[in-house]
Amino acid sequence: xxxxxxxxxxxxxxxxxxxxxxxxxxxxxxxxxxxxxxxxxxxxxxxxxxxxxxxxxxxxxxxxxxxxxxxxxxxxxxxxxxxxxxxxxxxxxxxxxxxxxxxxxxxxxxxxxxxxxxxxxxxxxxxxxxxxxxxxxxxxxxxxxxxxxxxxxxxxxxxxxxxxxxxxxxxxxxxxxxxxxxxxxxxxxxxxxxxxxxxxxxxxxxxxxxxxxxxxxxxxxxxxxxxxxxxxxxxxxxxxxxxxxxxxxxxxxxxxxxxxxxxxxxxxxxxxxxxxxxxxxxxxxxxxxxxxxxxxxxxxxxxxxxxxxxxxxxxxxxxxxxxxxxxxxxxxxxxxxxxxxxxxxxxxxxxxxxxxxxxxxxxxxxxxxxxxxxxxxxxxxxxxxxxxxxxxxxxxxxxxxxxxxxxxxxxxxxxxxxxxxxxxxxxxxxxxxxxxxxxxxxxxxxxxxxxxxxxxxxxxxxxxxxxxxxxxxxxxxxxxxxxxxxxxxxxxxxxxxxxxxxxxxxxxxxxxxxxxxxxxxxxxxxxxxxxxxxxxxxxxxxxxxxxxxxxxxxxxxxxxxxxxxxxxxxxxxxxxxxxxxxxxxxxxxxxxxxxxxxxxxxxxxxxxxxxxxxxxxxxxxxxxxxxxxxxxxxxxxxxxxxxxxxxxxxxxxxxxxxxxxxxxxxxxxxxxxxxxxxxxxxxxx
Numbered sequence: 001x002x003x004x005x006x007x008x009x010x011x012x013x014x015x016x017x018x019x020x021x022x023x024x025x026x027x028x029x030x031x032x033x034x035x036x037x038x039x040x041x042x043x044x045x046x047x048x049x050x051x052x053x054x055x056x057x058x059x060x061x062x063x064x065x066x067x068x069x070x071x072x073x074x075x076x077x078x079x080x081x082x083x084x085x086x087x088x089x090x091x092x093x094x095x096x097x098x099x100x101x102x103x104x105x106x107x108x109x110x111x112x113x114x115x116x117x118x119x120x121x122x123x124x125x126x127x128x129x130x131x132x133x134x135x136x137x138x139x140x141x142x143x144x145x146x147x148x149x150x151x152x153x154x155x156x157x158x159x160x161x162x163x164x165x166x167x168x169x170x171x172x173x174x175x176x177x178x179x180x181x182x183x184x185x186x187x188x189x190x191x192x193x194x195x196x197x198x199x200x201x202x203x204x205x206x207x208x209x210x211x212x213x214x215x216x217x218x219x220x221x222x223x224x225x226x227x228x229x230x231x232x233x234x235x236x237x238x239x240x241x242x243x244x245x246x247x248x249x250x251x252x253x254x255x256x257x258x259x260x261x262x263x264x265x266x267x268x269x270x271x272x273x274x275x276x277x278x279x280x281x282x283x284x285x286x287x288x289x290x291x292x293x294x295x296x297x298x299x300x301x302x303x304x305x306x307x308x309x310x311x312x313x314x315x316x317x318x319x320x321x322x323x324x325x326x327x328x329x330x331x332x333x334x335x336x337x338x339x340x341x342x343x344x345x346x347x348x349x350x351x352x353x354x355x356x357x358x359x360x361x362x363x364x365x366x367x368x369x370x371x372x373x374x375x376x377x378x379x380x381x382x383x384x385x386x387x388x389x390x391x392x393x394x395x396x397x398x399x400x401x402x403x404x405x406x407x408x409x410x411x412x413x414x415x416x417x418x419x420x421x422x423x424x425x426x427x428x429x430x431x432x433x434x435x436x437x438x439x440x441x442x443x444x445x446x447x448x449x450x451x452x453x454x455x456x457x458x459x460x461x462x463x464x465x466x467x468x469x470x471x472x473x474x475x476x477x478x479x480x481x482x483x484x485x486x487x488x489x490x491x492x493x494x495x496x497x498x499x500x501x502x503x504x505x506x507x508x509x510x511x512x513x514x515x516x517x518x519x520x521x522x523x524x525x526x527x528x529x530x531x532x533x534x535x536x537x538x539x540x541x542x543x544x545x546x547x548x549x550x551x552x553x554x555x556x557x558x559x560x561x562x563x564x565x566x567x568x569x570x571x572x573x574x575x576x577x578x579x580x581x582x583x584x585x586x587x588x589x590x591x592x593x594x595x596x597x598x599x600x601x602x603x604x605x606x607x608x609x610x611x612x613x614x615x616x617x618x619x620x621x622x623x624x625x626x627x628x629x630x631x632x633x634x635x636x637x638x639x640x641x642x643x644x645x646x647x648x649x650x651x652x653x654x655x656x657x658x659x660x661x662x663x664x665x666x667x668x669x670x671x672x673x674x675x676x677x678x679x680x681x682x683x684x685x
Contacts, residue, residue: 153225226253348464450480
């Protein structure tokens, strides 16, 4: 089937990165937060090359020439990506060196070269180099007896050109900057906000690494490699062992990008590119320092005048009066009625973590079932599951060991949980388990009762402080029966389960949302109230893009609040005139998904883990829950109304171009969504 007016996924991803960069460029953003947004932009671009560009390069290498749904061939797309990424990196370098670094210097935070240090500082960092850095370094020479060394992905390196003073022969050598050591080194023992990079310190002392040689040239560079993993699950007898082997191979993925400091001679760049097999399209020149992800550490200095104002998450009102030690009262609070949670404004720790800890500690709890996609390194949720298993409770953990870039951590969790007696399963063959689900079975005087949590975000207490997400705690019989069926499907064989309050991918989610869009189309044609509001991370699925265009042409008003990738092109005459698209970025990462259908005046709301992307709809286990309580409808509508309002700072999509509006007609700053929400929840709603 042919689809038209669909924006390419990779170019839309780069548009999202541009919006992140615009936050760093905005003088109204606190100074250290501007630095953090530069670091986020860099890490986003790293992932983009490791996954998306790597896939595109594979297509080019395999001589695939067919156009994608946006009408672009792989070669055309690669060229456009190259132009856009280089332009974005130029903007990043400009704002860093011409605005942020000078302004940080005014605040006493300085990034120095060796020549900027005073004698005391040179003595201090010089001793630090000899005591802590020099012993860790390993120079690798390239000559007939030393082949070109393997350059690990995302590592920072110094390329060194040395000359033998006797024979006058030139040689290439590589020095890897140790990742285990701090990137920015304070120039005094404590309290200093004057920094020198570790690579600058190494460069000054290169002669000690190559005694007897003449240092002709040195420059920093960084290589990005293909980090995607492909598992043939049908051929695998043990998916855990297969994944561990694949993770070991991933370190040696082919190079997809070379970053090199500006001003390096063309012959040296060409030599390095030739050794790595990198084309000009994927070489990015930038002023040092390279790898700005390291600026997260500087942003963490947390100087109050240069960061967002601190706030403390409040405990959800329904749980605020419950004694933390009283598990009976905690479960009783859930029995009083479903609790809608909104993180990070409402605490994840005092709600979701507490739910699982209470279940682990309560002697009346018989079983816990849990999905885990990503979690923190010191996860209290993992510890609660282990505690429950050791107490003799039945514990099931559905661990998604294929969660991209968290595979290694999830393998470790799986091993640890299995060792504690937890039943660990890896979901359904060929499908990632992305649904965020917990189910607790408790023995009560009236008989067994089930409690559950369903969320839009991961069970990760650390990211829950930065990610905006929604969740529901419930003991509703209908809903907990749904979750019982779904967990049975994940751990056993129950492919034909039917659900009352859930839409579950890959079986019913696509059809369920499609049916509801069709219902809005019919309502519009019949003159009944109609309309659609979606808050999503991404919308890419071409069938849903076409379906929304169909609804627009039928007169349905469609409002989309999209954080990241958006394939929809709003405002096209005769196609999408009734569609508007906005994006909100800022202090917190907008991560919740809300689906609102006007439904003839009887509004229907769904929340859950799924975006409208092919992978979520067809290749993952995802879930959406229908939200039934009217007071929860009001809260969800508040979230939608605020994000879609013209009175808040946001981006509006016009065709394929995102336009930011951060000030009103009078030149005054528009309200910030996250600051508004902090204030709203601070008023003890």
